[in-house]
Amino acid sequence: MKVTIYDVAKEANVSIATVSKVINNTGRIGEKTKRKVLEVMKQLDYQPNMMASALMGKQTKTIGLLIPDLANPFFSELARSIEDRAHEFGYNLVICSTDYQTEKENKYLALLKRKSVDGFILASGFEDLNKVEELVKEDVPVAIVARDLPMFSINTVALDDFMGGYLAASHLIELGHQNIGVIARDVWSNRERLRGFKQALEESNLEFTREFEYINGISHVEPGKFMTAKYLKGKNPPTAIFACNDLLAIGAIQAVKEQGMRVPDDISVVGFDNTLIATIVEPPLTTVAQPIQHMGREVLDLIISMIKGEKKEKMRLTLLPSLVTRNSTAKNRNKDLKEKLENL
């Protein structure tokens, strides 16, 4: 049978109260008794049961992490960075993939609450914030990561998506692209990226007049491929593509190739996230890098400080993206543009 605090107490000829004190290093205990108890604990290989102490109001040292999809490189990298930091503090992560389904989000939220997790980190869609608001009201520590919720008072570590879009567009404009196709799923952060994107165009006295529609479905390779093919086959095909995540960008590259064109010679492609796969595609992807490690570390620190009860005021930490230039972008050599320039 498992060894309990009673076994230790009996073996050390003290009360369980005393043992508890040496475990938690609280109250005052004599040096000798302390040593004695410690010794017995080691000898019996005693492992305090966390369920029991959790019941008495102490923490469970576990944090719930809700993400859309663990198999998506961006989220698995993010989860890993959060996990590492969590372990540094002796915390574990319960990870749940929600597939962007509100139903699952709510289900996992409720389930993990029953398991008395100390707090939640949300990287998921959460278009429906009712349950999240409830948690906040009940004083359950909740922090958001990689997902800006501007009109909601909650601790957040996010990326400056506006700047991300701006960066992507600026880079492309500098390379002489004026007709740029955008591929994105309709979520808040992408709307921001699009705003930043347009802002950059505007500053160059360019206008975003292209046909545009959000993809439906998730941000994966296929939709990126599909949408790019559509743009390329449509009238007024773009000379560059800005995809709002690396997976979509991969799809874009594949579509370009299938049309018998080349990246970046004929079409430039910019991605977003800078995950492992950006370095793996051919050509290597120019992409807007999210500081994934940094984000993971920051939310974890944030949630920990909330759990500890420090920092009662809400805050939003915005990290800045940076452009990583690889080989999927190049000067625009498109004839139309050349002609236009020559006609000036």
Next chain:
Amino acid sequence: MKVTIYDVAKEANVSIATVSKVINNTGRIGEKTKRKVLEVMKQLDYQPNMMASALMGKQTKTIGLLIPDLANPFFSELARSIEDRAHEFGYNLVICSTDYQTEKENKYLALLKRKSVDGFILASGFEDLNKVEELVKEDVPVAIVARDLPMFSINTVALDDFMGGYLAASHLIELGHQNIGVIARDVWSNRERLRGFKQALEESNLEFTREFEYINGISHVEPGKFMTAKYLKGKNPPTAIFACNDLLAIGAIQAVKEQGMRVPDDISVVGFDNTLIATIVEPPLTTVAQPIQHMGREVLDLIISMIKGEKKEKMRLTLLPSLVTRNSTAKNRNKDLKEKLENL
């Protein structure tokens, strides 16, 4: 404050024992009382505290999953498939990345034990099995996945690695390759793959006489690149590379390109795992596919049945790999071979 079983009992004018019975659907309760209690539970939005019931010996409905690295596509895909199946049964996963460090493995094992997880799924290195053996002795449900431990009596869901290596070699041999470089980390499963690989050579009256050494470090892009470059620059360069995971294969492809050669025209490359990235590289990777979804599902089912106390006898389930042919492999056009053939 949180609503407890007492609140429900009071509100429904019954004892907590009765409430407990309706929650768990045990014992015999009158229809009316049952309905009444159910109603009150709903009304108060009562959520039973799992810590408390876990303390009483019931399950925590959480499973510990130890993997080497959550950011590695193979493991994140595996984790995802296990997670999905777990959720079907109402279980959660606590995921820990061990980085192949025995130290971390043992640390997480102990930590999760204190948290009373119902069982462990191990996909990690575990060269040191002492702690695992202890768990088994203590009757803690433990299952191994994606990692064969042949001389150890423990429930396992694994791949037929021997066959995987055999498949890869056969494919390459069929394409006319005789001088094949192998890249692998020195772990059990790779030793098996190598065995299968050699077996196929042998059956074709070929011999594996190449210089060979296991990589040191982890199975990631860099070592694959490094080792391939080494082979290519060495004497008697191979016409094909068999890399024991997709990441290594990516590295191989990159190295080939850097040497100014082409895949598959000059060098063929076969990977292992068939993760997302195999479809993303250029050229798309021919690779030995592991049935990741299937494996995840099977271990989960296995551990559940262990938790439930069914199936006391140990078993090893071996899943079969299959070769997915894409464009990183082609007929050997190497001069040497041609000459050889002509000299016949």
Next chain:
DNA sequence: TTGAAAGCGGTACCAC
């Protein structure tokens, strides 16, 4: 059919 009460393994307050 229902309920009183004894735990499960700890924590923490309060005497001694």
Next chain:
DNA sequence: GTGGTACCGCTTTCAA
């Protein structure tokens, strides 16, 4: 300093 003990929230006999 150390120990007695009342919980924490729920499960489970065992009576009633």
